[in-house]
Amino acid sequence: MNKAPVIATRNLVKTFGNTRALDGLELEVTPGEVHGFLGPNGAGKSTTIRVLLGLLRADSGSAQLFGQDPWADAVPLHRRLAYVPGDVELWPNLTGGEAIDVFARLRGQIDHRRRDELCERFDLDPTKKARTYSKGNRQKVALISALVSDVELLLLDEPTAGLDPLMEVVFQQCIAEAKTQGKTVLLSSHILAQVEALADRISIIRSGKIVETGSLSELRHMTRTTIEVETSRPTTSLANVPGVHDLSIKDGVSHLLIDRDQMEGVVQALAPLGVQSLIAHPPTLEQLLIRHYGPEAEKDESAPRGQDQ
């Protein structure tokens, strides 16, 4: 199988006036993977996707889709991809069904059976004029027209913003199906459960830079494990053990964070304290993100923040 990356950017820079929206972005997405693209508002997610679509031109650095230049080769590349923005605008006097057909035909042939099946699954009435659609329904139109098309790459920019939880389930099924068909997906999202469920690998963007990339388990390795332990003897002495952070005791239960590489020493220090119950859980995606762009992360870096769009 061809292992050349589907998306590869090297040192990508894009400025809008004084704002550095992308500041040396390095993103790599391999064939057949669902790649989660996470970051706070204004971190540069949409700008990255619009550069990948050839709607914006990078100031410096390189971006490649299937080994081609997204600016120069936009048209041939667009035969191989479909895009769903986070805020879908449609033509008010066209129906949802007409809009789906238009996008599908511009991309190539339309599979009517598949289209009707998707309309059914997403519970969309295709005879309504787009002006009467809610945000969620407009989002469905863009999703259906992307999913109905026979493409290799899906660029999804917060694709389920405005969808209800039932539709969220349908969306996740559809992406899982796309993955089994070997499609590559770049999924920018704020719904962490969605990313945890779907993504093979994750890239975290902050102020126009990728600050972390890897599979969820790889990322977890870099972050502390949370432990809740109930002991018969006081645990105050643990605070001095290397690798223990944020020790707090409440109602006889001690909460602490442990560096993964110091796990052994901490467990040995715990053993003589009379452990009565112990819960350990790996870092959640939320904790990973807060580590990268929470208030503490901002203290570390004083880089100017980029802006979406």
Add this chain to the structure above:
Amino acid sequence: MTATLANAPVRDRSLRAPLTGLGTLVAFFLRRDRIRLPAWIAGLSLYILYIGSALPAIAPDRETLKSMVTLFAEPVGRMFTGPAFGMDAPSYERFFASYYAPYLFILVALMNIFLITRHTRAEEQSGRAELIRSNVTGRYAPLTASLVVAVISNFLAGTAVSLVSVAVDFPVAGSVLVGAGTALTGLAFAGIAAVTAQLSEFSRTASGLAGIVLGASFVLRAMGDMAAMGGSALSWVSPLGWPAQTAPYVLNRWAPLALSLLLALVTVTAAYVLQSLRDFGASLIAVRPGSARARPSLGSPFGLAARIQRTSFFGWGAGLIALGLVDGAFMQALLDAGEDMPAALQEILGSEELVSGYLAFLGLFISVLITAYTLSAMQTARGEELQGRADLVLATPVSRTSWLGSHAAAVAVGAILMNLAVGVGTGIAAGVVTGQASLIGDSIAAHAGLLPAILVLLALWVVLFGYAPRLLAPVGWAVIGFVAVLAIFSDLLDLPRWLVQFSPFAHLAALPQESFNFTPVTILLVLAALGGVAGLFGIRQREINVT
């Protein structure tokens, strides 16, 4: 019933609440318009200033002025200007009031249509008004604030008109009347736009409906004033007829303006009633379900562009064909009037010359309006880009060039069809009333002969779109204004030759009055093609929707 009673205190409170936040909104709207409104008022003032100082230069003595007046007091002249009061003893100010002030009233009407639509329906359509209305704001505060801003703007515009008129040495009483006419006509159209803003969910349709009322007012006044010197019954039906009927500097009548004020009050009341009948963001016209599948024609960039442009094409087309039919049907009245002309003038014009001159003028008038259509249609394409819909199309295998090219091609086809259709319509109307079938061919020639100029200006819009999209609207409308002023007043304003030459219309033969000239047609068509190509090259180079 108990519920009604229980609700009574709430209802009582809501009687005071509808205007909450009015002051803040007025200040906010004025802040948003801090460049636009002063620019409009400055534009109106400059218009008078120019005419006030140009007239003595064009007609330095009484004799020249009198000869100019004879031409424009004729039915065709009255049709496009006004009722021609006091032309037995013409003076500069009377000439101004008869021939130039009517356009002042049209301009101020446009200012108000744009102003009201911008602050009411356009805000609602975009969803911004939802943020305002969900705040501590009364239900009627946005509409009321828009109208307050309109009152302020019209008062300032009227004052500026009066002051500048006095400054160019026109008598005070008449100048105050022209200013009052300007302000009250503006207010009447603010009221009309406030009503149309309630009728459609779309700001374009809302301002379009108000534009149709303005167009109908123009046609009614034209017919009324053409029928008799000083106007006839039809002139008194038109909101544009009332300020002209004040006869400034001649009779100085204030009474007709009472009608303008009355119309403003009636329409504003109607707007409040209509708004109370509808939900926020909704219109009074219901939306029907449509087709679940797209027709095959929609599956290409051109098909999609044509569909997007369709509504406004039919709107403009229907309006212009109606105007053409009315203009054409006046051919017989024109010929009858020609026979009553003084013998000396008949010699100059002759019935042959009168007919062809009239047709040539109609062709020019309509073609300038079609040019305005092409700009408005290219702004629709720009709206596609700004609202993010172009992103979705350009994310499919459609190139930037083919996207813009499709829109430009759809607009070009639309403009050509419109031009020919109006030419045929005007010709048939003229042919039917006069019994001369040859007028159909003449009319088509008068219109179609100007197509190269329309296409050159369309190419200019494409160039602006490709290289400097933000300049499309301001530069585009300035060019339209320039071309329109030249078309209507070119002979009267005595503009320098080098300036006139900037209008592509000035280079083409005025068919059927002049004979066909192949050279300018070729040059303009080549320029249009080059401009189109250059514009498409421009969009290849630039990014899409960068804020």
